[in-house]
Amino acid sequence: MTTSVPAVLQARDLSKTYDGAPQAAPALHGVGLTVRPGESVAIMGPSGSGKTTLMHVLSGILPPDAGEVQLAVGSDSAPIAFSGLDAEQRARLRREHLGFVFQEGLLLPELTALENVAVALMVSGVRRSTAEQRAAEHLGALGLSGWEQHRPGQLSGGQAQRVAIARAQVAGPAVVFADEPTGALDSTTSAAVLDALLDSTVGRRASLVMVTHDETVAARCARIVRLQDGRLVSDCATGADGADGATSADRAPDAEGAAAATGERR
Numbered sequence: 001m002t003t004s005v006p007a008v009l010q011a012r013d014l015s016k017t018y019d020g021a022p023q024a025a026p027a028l029h030g031v032g033l034t035v036r037p038g039e040s041v042a043i044m045g046p047s048g049s050g051k052t053t054l055m056h057v058l059s060g061i062l063p064p065d066a067g068e069v070q071l072a073v074g075s076d077s078a079p080i081a082f083s084g085l086d087a088e089q090r091a092r093l094r095r096e097h098l099g100f101v102f103q104e105g106l107l108l109p110e111l112t113a114l115e116n117v118a119v120a121l122m123v124s125g126v127r128r129s130t131a132e133q134r135a136a137e138h139l140g141a142l143g144l145s146g147w148e149q150h151r152p153g154q155l156s157g158g159q160a161q162r163v164a165i166a167r168a169q170v171a172g173p174a175v176v177f178a179d180e181p182t183g184a185l186d187s188t189t190s191a192a193v194l195d196a197l198l199d200s201t202v203g204r205r206a207s208l209v210m211v212t213h214d215e216t217v218a219a220r221c222a223r224i225v226r227l228q229d230g231r232l233v234s235d236c237a238t239g240a241d242g243a244d245g246a247t248s249a250d251r252a253p254d255a256e257g258a259a260a261a262t263g264e265r266r
């Protein structure tokens with residue numbers, strides 16, 4: 001393990017208060033976070049502690065009132081601050097370098113599984129035939145060969161979530177953000193979907209930032225950060241990547257360690 005690996009995502013001193021929030025309590029207060037390539041980080045905390053807000057600020061969906069988020073995702077890996085981009089540039093950066101998985105999948109109901117995945121490439125200008133070929137490969141890798149022409153309503157919850165995972169990673173994102181990706185699934189299906197999510201992110205040296213209420217799910221990530229009242233109150237290695245369990249905001253697995261950890265999880 002080395003701490004010299006450059007961060008793919010670096011957040012410093014993030015604060016956010018929503019307009020009209022009761023007593024103007026900050027949803028985030030001075031939160032910092034460093035995520036390195038191939039690292040998996042679970043965000044935990046009580047309801048209302050700021051998990052979703054943090055995820056939205058980290059992914060450039062929501063601007064912070066203070067602080068900064070930098071991503072090192074371009075071909076030269078030079079850090080880019082969301083604050084230096086306009087709305088269109090932020091949207092493009094998200095489209096090309098970030099992936100998203102939500103609790104309910106949020107698949108487009110009128111499209112087939114294949115089309116739901118392919119569309120993530122087509123919005124960036126990839127031709128339909130190429131996009132569908134790559135989508136089929138990713139669905140196959142997630143165990144969904146034969147289900148390409150089914151619509152979301154014809155899939156089980158676990159299958160639909162794997163389609164959502166394929167959609168999130170088909171464009172080769174540097175970071176995948178997942179908000180309660182297994183929250184709507186039973187425990188057996190949840191474990192299989194989590195395997196798929198970890199394999200398709202840290203297994204490809206992408207990073208995973210995942211909000212979850214489930215300690216079992218969180219324990220599969222290399223780190224767990226905990227929020228309380230908008231503050232980051234702990235940041236601990238789990239040992240899931242073979243780490244020594246030391247607590248640090250800046251610890252970093254190397255790529256081989258992360259990949260090996262994923263292999264062990266199968």
Ligand SMILES: Nc1ncnc2c1ncn2[C@@H]1O[C@H](COP(=O)(O)OP(=O)(O)OP(=O)(O)O)[C@@H](O)[C@H]1O
Pocket residue numbers: 018019020021026027045046047048049050051052053054
């Ligand atoms: N759009 C909004 N407008 C006003 N206040 C908001 C908004 N979104 C969130 N909040 C408030 O910000 C705080 C943090 O909310 P957030 O949704 O980030 O918490 P959370 O930890 O994700 O909660 P949960 O686990 O219930 O989803 C809460 O007090 C919430 O009421």
